[in-house]
Amino acid sequence: MSDWDCLDVLVTHCGMARELVAALDGQAGLRLRVVEGAEPADPVAAGLGDYRPDAVIGYQFGPGSLRGLAGPRWLHLTGTGVDHLQPAGLGPDVLVTTSSRVPVTAVAEYAVAGLFLLTKDLAGLASGQRRAWFSSAATLVAGSTVGVLGAGRIGRAVLSRLSALGARTVAVTRDGASPVAEAARTIGLAGLAAEAAGLDAVIGCLPGGPGTVYALSREVLAGLPAHARVVNVGRASTVDTEALYEALRAGRLAGAFLDVHDVEPLPADHEAWQVPGLVVSPHCAFRFPGEPAAVAAAFLDNLDDLRRGQAPRDRAGWLLEGSLG
Template identity: 60%
Template sequence: MRPHPVVPRREHLSAAGLSPGVLVTNSARVPVESFAEYAVSASLMLLKDFPTLSERPQNRPWYASSALMLHGSTVLVVGAGRIGRAVIRRLAALGAHCVAVTRTGAVQVAGADRAVGVAGLVEAAANADHIVCCLPDAPGTANLLDKDVLAALPPHAVLVNVGRASTVDDTALHEALRSRALRGAFLDVHRVEPLPPDDPAWTVPNLVVSPHCAFAFPGAPAAVGQAFLDNLSDLRADRLPRDLVTVHRDKEVT
């Protein structure tokens, strides 16, 4: 078998002492559709006021609703990797106008009305209705959704994060929700997990805390096993594994 000069890109792999020539694969493709369904469901939950319905169904006037439409709205999808693209496909099918946010905005994303770079994120937020974050934990993504971005969003906006917790400034988000500068937020990821009982997130109004389960679906374990077998088959056939984890410094990071 020919040598494969591949470098693992995840910091924890380097910390494990793996040499640069070690092939590393993952099963990141397995939960993509589940993540996308969860993100869109979370958006609809907030827009259709479902949390309020479940908390006080007998204490609100009949016919009263503050529901908003996803159809016709503009949604920023921050991070247009596999999960982000799957989210875009679903949002577009529901009639939303999607703006994909990538590192430079130079690469058009299928299904999105347009792409913008992170340098234009604040301006894009000011012209958007809602935001879905699908970002990885990578250089340049820490607190990318910060106070300025959140302040630029309109008060009717909802924020959904199924990416990494480090990408959203929690303090700024809590302040925005407490001051009603945003309609609501749904976080499936948290900086400390499980989320401690005394974490301030539990008391923030209109913040839905999800226990990091966007990836879950009944067939997941079997699908992960199949991904392993697929990559093993590739190696045995002297092919690069289809789920190879590599460094792509010259590529658009999405």
């Protein structure tokens, strides 16, 4: 017998809960309960009474929302970010696993698509903008130099795709000490500003956390050439958004594609909608039709590890420190 053989599992997720329960229903030793509501979730406010789940599955949790939740030994996140857990009041002894392997392909494809949208000048065409025949402001990704911030699963997937397209790739990690196999070069974050003038594009793939705040800083943005483009599919906190807006307004950057934002959803009157050259994406890079089933499979893989007495394969680990990879 294992301590993990029989579990009461609370599933709390505004958009995926029912699909997750359908995928997990009938699995041996799992008793499932659902709390649905807005994200970030607040399971304590849902009025659970004396219910003490052994495990919780969820996406994001609001400040203080986990402080009064008794019982859980394990939290499995349907996403990748863990920076919200400390403010939520998660106990230090709770095991945290993530679904970080699930969205890798989807996010990597989306990041490259965002770069193509900018470099091929497609945003205006997609909106129905008319232009003179045979005219284009398109540039080549092949032969360009692209810096990718972060070399975790998603960052490495982006790097491999860019390399296959003929781009010269630069991986940006915490200290640059360990070469990233998927990149032509690897540098440390401290050297990014000095390298910025040689970059044609920057793609952010960083998690949140104190070590990554404003990794794409005002100084780095100022150092980029005027033809450079910026794509961010990591955390919004990793980019100095106001400095980015200023650079776009002043024509010091050619364009930006942001899938993540300081406020979400963006209000209708938010300044981002009016920034020239900025393409606003509604935080959807990770979505694909098989996502709920893949998240459920990740949960079950980690449960199988625990039942076998092994360390779960998707334990948060370095993510808790906001590492650059």
